[in-house]
Amino acid sequence: MMVTYALYGVAVLLALAPVAIVLAASPRASSVVYGAALVASLSLCVIALASLFGQPAAVSATALPLGLPWLGAHFRIDALAAFFLIVVNLGGAAASLYALGYGRHEEQPQRVLPFYPAYLAAMNLVVLADDAFSFLAAWEFMSLSSWALVIAHHQDRENIRAGYVYLLMASFGTLSLLLAFGLLAGSGGKYAFEAIRQSHLSVALAAIVLMLAMIGAGSKSGVVPLHAWLPLAHPAAPSHVSALMSGVMTKVAVYGFIRIVFDLLGPPDWWWSMLVLGIGGITAVMGVLYALMQHDLKRLLAYHTVENIGIIYIGLGLALAFKAHGMPVAAALALTAGLFHVFNHSVFKSLLFFGAGSVLNATGERDMEHLGGLIHRMPQTAFVFLVGCVAISALPPLNGFVSEWLTFQAILLSPQLPSWGLKFLVPAVGALLALSAALAAACFVKAFGVSFLGRPRTPAATQAHETDSNSLAAMFFLAALCLVAGILPGVFIDALAPISHALVGASMPHQSGLAWLTIVPIAESRSSYNGLLVFLFVSLSGSIAAFAIHRLASNRLRRAPAWDCGYPDPSPATQYTASSFAQPIRRVYGTSLFRAREIGEMPPPGSTAPARLVVDMHDLIWDGLYAPIAAFVGVASERLNVLQFLTIRRYLTLVFSALVLLLLVLAIWP
Amino acid sequence: MIDPLTGILFVPAVAAAVLAVLPGYRLSANLNVVAALLTFLIAVSLFWLPQKAGDYLLVDDLNRVFIVLTTLVSFTTSVFSASYIGHEIEIGRLTPTYVRFYHAMYQVLMFAMNLALVANNIGLMWVAIEVATLTTVLMVGIYRTHEALEAAWKYFILGSVGIALALFGTILVYMAARPVIGEGPYAMVWTVLVQHAANFDPELLNVAFVFLLLGYGTKVGLAPLHAWLPDAHAEGPTPISAVLSGLLLNVALYALLRFKMLLALNPAAIAPGPLMVTMGLISCVFAAFMLYRRRDIKRMFAYSSIEHMGIIVFAFGMGGPLANFAGLLHMTMHSLTKSAIFYAVGHISQVKGTQKIADMGGLTVTNPLLGWGLVLGVVAIAGLPPLGIFMSEFLVVSSTFARQPWLATILVLGILVALGGLFLRLNTIAFGAPRGPTAPAEASYVPMFAHLAIVFMAGIYMPPAIVTGFENVARLLG
């Protein structure tokens, strides 16, 4: 029974938490905890792989006498769960391996170690859960444990604030999911997913459930405009936790959405896809634009997660549209694209956060304006970080490109959709997707170029040192995974087949049999892509050129000062900074979206004051949505607070009027 | 072997008498603990006692749950109060005379609450609850400070009006019952009333319920009748705050439930549900907003009690097996959690020498056990898993949303706002740079962590016995 073994693994992780509390004082605690977590995650990963590849579509379920009485806690592994288990535990294993090195530099291990394994366990439980209560409990416990990790460094008020916003948004999401399950389960309280699958909701109720799920799962995965907590919370946590939150937890949220909308909710209505697609497109573009405006490396990465979530939701939305219109094959393509992107993003986003963490360790800096030239001091980190950047910018031959390519193929199928709304929306979403892809490339040119290339901008950057071997091992592992998934996508697509079979009733054609490991989404004549060959061609022609030139022409090389049109400036301050790099894009997009203004203050003639250039930007979503709510709560509590300071006579008046009111009600009662 | 039913009344009564004359706080504190423990053990034995109803006392599934909960919390509280009072005496905030008075009153309170729970006569129940109220009034004022007297006075006046209203309601119930049952004491015996409730005059019952709702609702602390509650919690000794929040509110609620059952049995009478639901929602949302402006830690958690009472009353008002079950569970969990929180708060304010939130900070650094205990308690009270209140809130919301979407939504918003308020303050208290005196606390952690452990357990696994018990009660409540 796969699920039983999986639960054993989770139990080990849970047991680690108290162990960590006990050990916290000792210096070996971190290696013990992370080592054990690594082993547990790996074994869970193996279990998941076994249940996904062993006999696909095989479902193993079990129930424990825990959780809700008279229902118990149900757990189940089907293809979908298995896939997400792989995502979770791959990320978990990588993070634990990374933390074996990174965790040593933690100054307050006792505030990190106990919650880390609990957090991993919670994410596993969400995926395993098979009834509403266990699902929500695990879901909220996931938020809770990660909250504890976010405020691990609680001396910094910013982290406390981040954790506060995070916890509020997370509970908001959980509560809306709770309402969704309230509808799904009905007042009879049929909380088991099996029972929910049997029951059928009316169209209106189903729509409400969809929106609640969109709000609940969306706020957790960070769709615009519910993303506000994400860029605050993810960077605040220790880097390996940031990687988990950004790379894995958002995917768990996506899992929740898929589970509810594709599995529990029954046949979709066509306009649902409009909602999901629209949100996805906006999320993608807004996310990457936000990211471009950042100069805090980890915050940039966090914002960029928002973009990738948008891409995933675009895939899911297309799948919904095709499913609603009875085009299972196309739906399978779209769903596979989305899921494949889930996997890819979890890989390279974790990789990038690890890289950021190593930089943070080496320099103590998260602000790109204080970095630069790290490629000389930490070449290996620079290399893997570069791989991550190329992958996340959706450039061939790495994996990011494949999933976006599949999404494009799915979009190209959608003219066959009958409904007019989609006819207009889908091309627009396609344009948004293309835009976000291009902007992503710009964003990571900035991220890598400013922090790793150029000249060091601060002494901290000058004294940077290469990170430790464990961290490097984790990062190289993920980088290799990026390449493999990029050049052998067929394997992954086939692995996803049982999921799309279960959810949309069809799957993409079998890939791995094809010549040269090409992938053909629909038909050979229509489109095909072969990452392996492209990779081979590029590397071959590159090396041939290099060989030829070095052999036939010259291979001599002299070092000299930089040319810079003859005006080289020794000061590194003359380099382009992160914000100046983003300036053209800010002028193009930000003027309207962020009300970005550049105010140049020129001192009057004769004054020796320096000229200043101030950029002021507004997060319109925050100003327009969150600030008013906060203000409302403030005002309401202020007004009501008067009731704390009344005189006894006035309190009596309250009682008296309540009495009279109720008597009046009785008097006019029919 | 004395009959347990009388035992749970007898032991506190005797203990009260003894404590009233016993000098020396150490001894009397221990005696207090012993008496409470004894009462608790006897109460537990009630489970093996068959249902029985005399003219004045009765045991049934409903009050078994309440009695055991009450005696348990009063036992743990007595343990806590032993160490708390010890500290108060050291710093000279209380004189031995007052402490003797305090212990005696404590047992009187136990007696009154147990009596209210086992009373089979609505008049007797009324008397018992009023005695309990007056006792707590005296204990709230025990510090004799400006604010303590203020709070006690406010509590006293509002309480007296509540008493009067409740009595009028009781009289009306008797009037309604008399034509059916006939004159004499039997028209006030609960079990008899229940049998004939269907034939009572509905109009009279309605008026009666209005008065009872307001009268006992004052004790439950429902808005807008709540005014006494925050100050009484804030100014009294912390053990009393724990008892108030953890027990006295429940006892009043118990009375309310009894009469709700009575009305529910009469088809012609108005449904008590909507009234309770409305007041519950008002209390929940109102208290949630009130959390934001609090500066005093005990007053804050008092408001949180109001909020949770609102949730419980909402659940019972909605009715139905699931919601009732959830209400009971929520009530139990809230009693345990809130008293645990007050234990922590008591020691914290003793360490910091103040109740001002602004003067506390970084507790998890300076006093890890207290700090993390408080964090755990707040996490529990905010309804986060894996603790028990999450389960009850899950059941309340999910079982009512399908029936009353808007009401459930309002409730959810209230819960969310309350969570925001609680954590806003918790961040200041438990995290960040330490503020205020950072002396290590000489505290008794056992009661607090025992409660939290129970709550934690309940959130993960509920023993079938308890579940069936609750289910019976839920069915009883209809």
Added chain:
Amino acid sequence: MALIRNLALQGSEMLLVLLLAPLLTGFVRKVKARLLRRRGPPLLQPYRDLIRLMRKDVVLAENASWLFRLIPYIIFAGTWVAAALVPTFRGGLLFSWSADLIAIIALLGSARFFLALAGLDVGTSFGGIGSSREVMIASLAEPAMLMIVFAIALIAGSTQLSTMAAFMASPAVGLRVSLGLGLIALIMVAIAENARIPIDNPATHLELTMVHEAMVLEYSGRHLALIDLSSFLKLLLYVSLIACLFAPWGTAAPDASLLELLVGVAAYVAKLAVAGLLLAVFETSIAKMRVFRVPEYLGAALMLALLATLLRFVSGSF
């Protein structure tokens, strides 16, 4: 046997584009000079430049990293592979299925990605200016290009370049609005992508408006040669892309005889000549625009392409 023939043809095409690319640029320069009443450099000047550069030492800035030395080869390889995947004088390339048009554009995208990184590597202000403007332009040009691909792919029912070309050559394709829009947008994008006037000036330095040249400012010797060659290739690629999509005449069939192949080559060269001529005339007849006018220009292209796609989505008859 057929495989060997195909391989031979594929190889010959790859060499052909490599050989023709400098010539095209030289031709454009020559024509421009003529139009300006100058004699201008000889046609073969680009070849000479390349060879001279290859022979020279590389003068590398002190803090240039290993990435800086690697990038020219990456750019060259990416561009060359992309160019090799575009049918020139003969349809049905052997490896055409290994990357469709989207992938080709993505290949060019990765070349640009690394070029932009190169601009930042040495840490000079000019490099930064170049990179930041380049990514800004790309952030609009790439979506526009993808939209164009969508429009055409929806007409041809494929993103496979050979299939598309074959379809465009077939009579099945009539005159379509979306095609017209697509063509205009494609030309606009091509001009932007190749850093031609009015977007950028390939023949200038020491000017704050330069984009492409600013990025490669620190390159010298063989590195510079490779980068120049790549940009020649890119120009050729776009020309032959436009040619094979919108002027598929004279392209030899996959299984064509030697004679037909020669005809195809001739036709191809002719197309290149015409395109180069037009480009030169266009460039001389227009002035370079300010950097922040470029977004409007590219935005227009994006809108046109999006309109074309939208029309295709709404009805097949457009």
Added chain:
Amino acid sequence: MHGLQFDIAHLLAGSLVLVSFMMLYQDRLYALLNTYALHAGVLALSVAWQAFIQQAPHLYITALIALGFKAIVIPVALHRIIVRLGIHRQIETVVGVGPTMLLGMGLVALSMVVMLRVTADADPLAREDLAFALSVVLLGLLMMVTRRNAVSQVIGFMSLENGLVLAATGAKGMPLVVEISVAFSVLIAFIVIGIFLFRIRERFDTVDMQALDRFRGERQ
């Protein structure tokens, strides 16, 4: 029971309501005290009458308590307190007497409406009595909330409680009536003592909230 007894009981109950109105009308503390004494006296009468017609001797005790304690002891004590605190001059009403009276009318009407909906098979005496009792209770509460002066508020509470006793005695054969009246007398005694102890001159809540703020900082 035959008509006469009923009429007398009815008359007494009604006059209790009337006296409550008179109390609402008073604006001098002494006058108020005297009116209250009258109120208690009428209550004692009606209780005694109930005792007589119900043949319930224990009710006589209640009557005696009403007469002795409420009609004599308490007024005298309050009289002393007023003198001691020197507040016999003032009596501040929140709303003027006129509106208060109107409100009182409304309350009486309300209680009538509520009570007369009670189906008639509950015996009429009970109905009428309850209606009157309810109005007395409401009027007492009204008095508590419309008077700022502590003493007058206490008096309001006591008249409210008189209403309760009226209802309790009207409820034929209700047990515990005596105990309840005793308990209430104790309660009132507490309140009076409280006023005296805490020197509450003006109103129940002399402890100004600013003091509370100073100590607890509840208000920023």
